[in-house]
Amino acid sequence: MAAALAGKVALVTGAGRNIGRAIALTLARDGAAVVVNGRSDRAAVDAVVAEIEAMGGIAMAAMADVSDQAAVLAMAEAVGERFGGLDIAVANAGLRRQTPFLQMSLAEWREILSVALDGCFILAQAVVPLMLKRGGGSLIGLSGVSTHVGTPNRCHVTASKAGLEGLMRGLAVELAPQGIRCNCVAPGSIDTQRGLSAGSSPGTLNEAGIPMRRKGHVQEIADVVRMLAGPEGGYITGQTIHVNGGVYLG
Secondary structure, eight states, X not given: OOOTTTTOEEEETTOSSHHHHHHHHHHHHTTOEEEEEESSOHHHHHHHHHHHHHTTOOEEEEEOOTTOHHHHHHHHHHHHHXXXXXXXXXXXXXXXXXXXXXXXXXXXXXXXXXXXXHHHHHHXXXXXXXXXXXXXXXXXXXXXXXXXXXXXTOHHHHHHHHHHHHHHHHHHHHHGGGTEEEEEEEEOSBOOOOOGGGOSOXXXXXXXXXXXXSOBOHHHHHHHHHHHHSGGGTTOOSXXXXXXXXXXXX
16 A cells, blocks of 8 residues: 555545545555545445455544534544544535426425535534644545536536535635645546436536546546645645536636
């Protein structure tokens, strides 16, 4: 195992599959102890923990709904008890729905924002004290290209990610004196297993509409997160890094 992140502790939300899983494995590959978070699929979380341990790494399963403040605070407390602090937090958890605006209920609107936006706020408040114990850290949010190009039937998703990017810019300035860097990674269309509630990929994000004529791979997102989390990203804060094959030229 490489040692670029040796001695670091990372927490990745929504890490049981797809992009979150790739991020967790990549951080572990480079030496970080990884807290693998999931909301309900304990088997998936345990499988990622087992993968990390099989490659010689250190991992911890942590089940918590990121929209539940009490659950996130309990998770942060458990991390502090085991590792003494935290260096890297990746707010990857999110929900995707496709619902026409005039058919969208306020409850669905709030459900989507409660994870990507409220969840990052709750996570940051819980883990920043753990980062301060380590003298700083890196907080990374997973945004998306939809909030920059607009996507029909997803105004709640785009709004949640736009809010996430604004939150991270505000935190970047406020927390910089304490040595905490805050950034977003905005993936384009990535080849993942989509949940049933997410619906099909929007036509504007299919291969024909992507200048590079292909979807991205989860590892390509994980590698950018890894860069921001490590010493290579030491002078980067308040930014949104776009990884989308040319769909949006940030």
